[in-house]
Amino acid sequence: EDKVVQSPLSLVVHEGDTVTLNCSYEVTNFRSLLWYKQEKKAPTFLFMLTSSGIEKKSGRLSSILDKKELFSILNITATQTGDSAVYLCAVERNSGGGADGLTFGKGTHLIIQP
Amino acid sequence: NAGVTQTPKFRVLKTGQSMTLLCAQDMNHEYMYWYRQDPGMGLRLIHYSVGEGTTAKGEVPDGYNVSRLKKQNFLLGLESAAPSQTSVYFCASLRGTAPRGGYTFGSGTRLTVV
Numbered sequence: 001e002d003k004v005v006q007s008p009l010s011l012v013v014h015e016g017d018t019v020t021l022n023c024s025y026e027v028t029n030f031r032s033l034l035w036y037k038q039e040k041k042a043p044t045f046l047f048m049l050t051s052s053g054i055e056k057k058s059g060r061l062s063s064i065l066d067k068k069e070l071f072s073i074l075n076i077t078a079t080q081t082g083d084s085a086v087y088l089c090a091v092e093r094n095s096g097g098g099a100d101g102l103t104f105g106k107g108t109h110l111i112i113q114p
Numbered sequence: 115n116a117g118v119t120q121t122p123k124f125r126v127l128k129t130g131q132s133m134t135l136l137c138a139q140d141m142n143h144e145y146m147y148w149y150r151q152d153p154g155m156g157l158r159l160i161h162y163s164v165g166e167g168t169t170a171k172g173e174v175p176d177g178y179n180v181s182r183l184k185k186q187n188f189l190l191g192l193e194s195a196a197p198s199q200t201s202v203y204f205c206a207s208l209r210g211t212a213p214r215g216g217y218t219f220g221s222g223t224r225l226t227v228v
Binding site for chain 2: 004034036041042043044045048088090099100101102103104105106107
């Protein structure tokens with residue numbers, strides 16, 4: 001059974017701080033690891049990390065994948081109140097012909113205080 | 115471009131009633147998914163489809179049925195609703211050909227069974 005564990009489950013920091021969110025995983029025949037940001041409604045896609053793309057960066061957000069140690073981190077620098085959200089980590093297995101969905105962690109609830 | 119649209123957005127059912135949730139995507143994606151999200155549980159896969167006319171069970175399929183008669187639509191049915199099915203339901207879709215990108219989620223349906 002695939003498993004994703006995120007830590008911490010909740011985090012409160014002040015605006016301008018840097019945060020690191022953690023995600024460890026166990027998956028049979030790993031294909032990719034994805035990060036999502038969820039505010040009130042739909043999870044919105046941030047990054048996909050694979051064997052051929054183990055580091056991604058977009059503005060103040062960056063993520064790395066360690067396939068040997070089976071974990072990923074999501075970094076957010078110079079945090080803003082708009083970064084407040086639940087951050088979800090998910091893994092996808094390589095199922096051959098198709099894509100049989102994602103296994104999610106429970107998420108990290110990040111609160112940025114002004 | 116609407117992406118993934120879910121209807122209805124909110125619904126209250128009485129125990130034993132039936133209903134169908136509709137998911138529609140306009141991105142010509144091959145793969146579609148239904149998840150449920152409960153507090154402290156993360157998102158869990160209910161059923162998914164890798165193409166028109168095909169469906170498969172996910173992690174928590176009991177009490178639900180699905181159909182994908184058209185490529186753009188994926189229906190989730192509850193034949194006899196139970197309070198344990200109170201949840202937020204998310205539909206997602208995924209492109210089947212490279213570059214696959216991330217899964218795109220709808221804005222969710224909040225279902226309460228009383």
